[in-house]
Amino acid sequence: MNTSRMAWTPSLLYAPSGVGSPRRNVVVLSDGTGTERTVSFAATLANARGGELILVSAAVRSSGTPLSLANGMLDERREMARRSLTTVDSSLNLQTRAAARVGRNYSTIAREASEEFSAGVVVVDESESMTTTAFGRSVATRVGGRVDCDVISVGGNHLSSDVSSILVPVAGGPHSGLAVDMARYIAEKYGAWIELLHVVPCSEDERAHADANRYITAASERLGEFSAVDEWILEADDATDAIVDQSQYYDVTVLGAPQKNRLREFVFGSTTADVRSSAYSTVVSVERPDRRDSLLENWL
Structure with missing residues (x-):
């Protein structure tokens, strides 16, 4: 960590x-x-x-x-x-x-x-x-x-009012910073812990893993003094399936929305709509129109 x-x-x-x-x-x-x-x-x-x-x-x-x-x-x-x-x-x-x-x-x-x-x-x-x-x-x-x-x-499909864990899949999307912020607000209110997750395709090289570390580090730093957080880089063939599968172990999943004006804008290999419809947890999707808030954009 x-x-x-x-x-x-x-x-x-x-x-x-x-x-x-x-x-x-x-x-x-x-x-x-x-x-x-x-x-x-x-x-x-x-x-x-x-x-x-x-x-x-x-x-x-x-x-x-x-x-x-x-x-x-x-x-x-x-x-x-x-x-x-x-x-x-x-x-x-x-x-x-x-x-x-x-x-x-x-x-x-x-x-x-x-x-x-x-x-x-x-x-x-x-x-x-x-x-x-x-x-x-x-x-x-x-x-x-x-x-x-x-x-x-x-x-999403999970309606429990109790929130003890939050999954935040992170990447370089335009709303990734806002997603981390929202996760912190919820975590502080409910006393929950946050899992920062980046999914790397199994076939990717060392550069992809280096980028994954940058995303996780930027998200971690965005959380500031919030300490109830774990970090995980997961290798999987399909990011959508991986996120949906992991969502069953968390109460809330927070995602940055796709870029606007794209029918099928990918969130590091998966779409927000796919995760929202299939996840086992409450799904919170965030968007800041016309104001980019990428993790790496602010971090660098």
């Missing part, structure tokens, strides 16, 4: 979207069973970086829905948002607000809510009701290319 750490400066890790932009944390909720988990992680993030926590309960309205019915949907969703606020840890010093919005799909609601509330980050509850496109693009992926703020999705 690498014990040489750089100083960790929270104000530099999560800069606002723009000069003078308020740090509002907008959470877009559906009616999925993972809502409480998403609210918990969003509140952890809001507590770490500051700013108001706004829960937006979203309802999809089909074309031609009568206005009276749409208003009824809003009332119902607003009450759901208020109930979700009661799950926020009372020990956190947070300003909170409940809201409801109706739109033609979840990604449109998320984009419009981001603009309306001048969001510094949008957190999307990727439940089963938030369906993906035929190309496997999640709601968060569709939102990420069209908003000027950080985008975080919370999904």
Whole structure:
């Protein structure tokens, strides 16, 4: 384990979207069973970086829905948002607000809510009701290319509220630094430990292993004084299968999102969508649109 750490400066890790932009944390909720988990992680993030926590309960309205019915949907969703606020840890010093919005799909609601509330980050509850496109693009992926703020999705198959371990597959993707930051926020809130993992194909040479060590070292240094961390370089034929297989031993897996405008952008050989759909753990995907935050870019 690498014990040489750089100083960790929270104000530099999560800069606002723009000069003078308020740090509002907008959470877009559906009616999925993972809502409480998403609210918990969003509140952890809001507590770490500051700013108001706004829960937006979203309802999809089909074309031609009568206005009276749409208003009824809003009332119902607003009450759901208020109930979700009661799950926020009372020990956190947070300003909170409940809201409801109706739109033609979840990604449109998320984009419009981001603009309306001048969001510094949008957190999307990727439940089963938030369906993906035929190309496997999640709601968060569709939102990420069209908003000027950080985008975080919370999904996966593990719904336990207990978090004792976090898997962070690391590489040189544009959002890898943000993924490490998010893992630390969650770990500090729940008293969890972090496993930094880089997957190297079995056929790769010494240079690939040297690069793997650089990624792991950069991620370790990004964690600053956080010490509950292990590091692992794993040889495997397929990175996706390796990450999915390892996810069963952790409560949360945190990944950087693919680069935008790519149908099949790889995360060191695997796609975020593949891991999200198959992992045994909660999957948190992070993205910082138009603002690269690569581990090696900042490290070098």
